[in-house]
Amino acid sequence: MMTNRLTTIDSIIKGRRSIKKFKSDAVSIDEIVSLLEVAKWAPNHKLTEPWRFILFAEEGKEAFIDAYKKSQLGADQTLPEKAKKKAAYFNQIPLHLVVVMPEHPRQKTWDEDYGAVSAMIQNFQLAAWARGIGMIWRTNDWIYDPVFREAIGVESGEKIIGTLMIGYADFVPEAKERTSIKDKLTIVTTN
Numbered sequence: 001m002m003t004n005r006l007t008t009i010d011s012i013i014k015g016r017r018s019i020k021k022f023k024s025d026a027v028s029i030d031e032i033v034s035l036l037e038v039a040k041w042a043p044n045h046k047l048t049e050p051w052r053f054i055l056f057a058e059e060g061k062e063a064f065i066d067a068y069k070k071s072q073l074g075a076d077q078t079l080p081e082k083a084k085k086k087a088a089y090f091n092q093i094p095l096h097l098v099v100v101m102p103e104h105p106r107q108k109t110w111d112e113d114y115g116a117v118s119a120m121i122q123n124f125q126l127a128a129w130a131r132g133i134g135m136i137w138r139t140n141d142w143i144y145d146p147v148f149r150e151a152i153g154v155e156s157g158e159k160i161i162g163t164l165m166i167g168y169a170d171f172v173p174e175a176k177e178r179t180s181i182k183d184k185l186t187i188v189t190t191n
Ligand SMILES: Cc1cc2nc3c(=O)[nH]c(=O)nc-3n(C[C@H](O)[C@H](O)[C@H](O)COP(=O)(O)O)c2cc1C
Pocket: 016, 017, 018, 019, 136, 137, 138, 139, 140, 162, 175, 176
């Protein structure tokens, strides 16, 4: 019994991939909310729960894409071809979830909060993967752009940790090799 459970957890961790090609099928907002309810059980020091989320779904996706486009306008206020293509690609993705962290002024707490949000996001990715939902965690340059931040209502003193682009996978890429832990691990057994 225990072995089976561990095998399942291990295979979800190892089998999850970042997804870039999605089916057009909608993902239920309620399901995302339930997955976030699961993911919130991530370790977080002093229970700061240092996260909030903005979910862009249905017609709301346009607000996300408009914010992206606004951040990409050239000096002549035109949208470069590359950004137009990206915007069209984003439009095909069922959901966009922006993860936001309050930036604590104390470095130690900031570091702990960033660790907690990262753990929360990975919980979310894994819980979603176990239910057949894929995503990619993106940290593109424009999430740092004040134009994008303001357009989606991120306040000063908040950091966008990433955008999660979510849907059912249309293509699951091959796993990229990981280094053997033997090359990364020092074991100390004597004093
Ligand atoms: C903090 C963080 C930021 C990432 N940002 C991007 C990104 O901006 N664009 C992208 O294509 N992938 C991004 N990724 C996904 C990684 O590239 C991906 O996890 C890695 O290539 C391994 O692939 P896998 O997740 O399928 O195992 C990010 C992952 C993390 C953890």
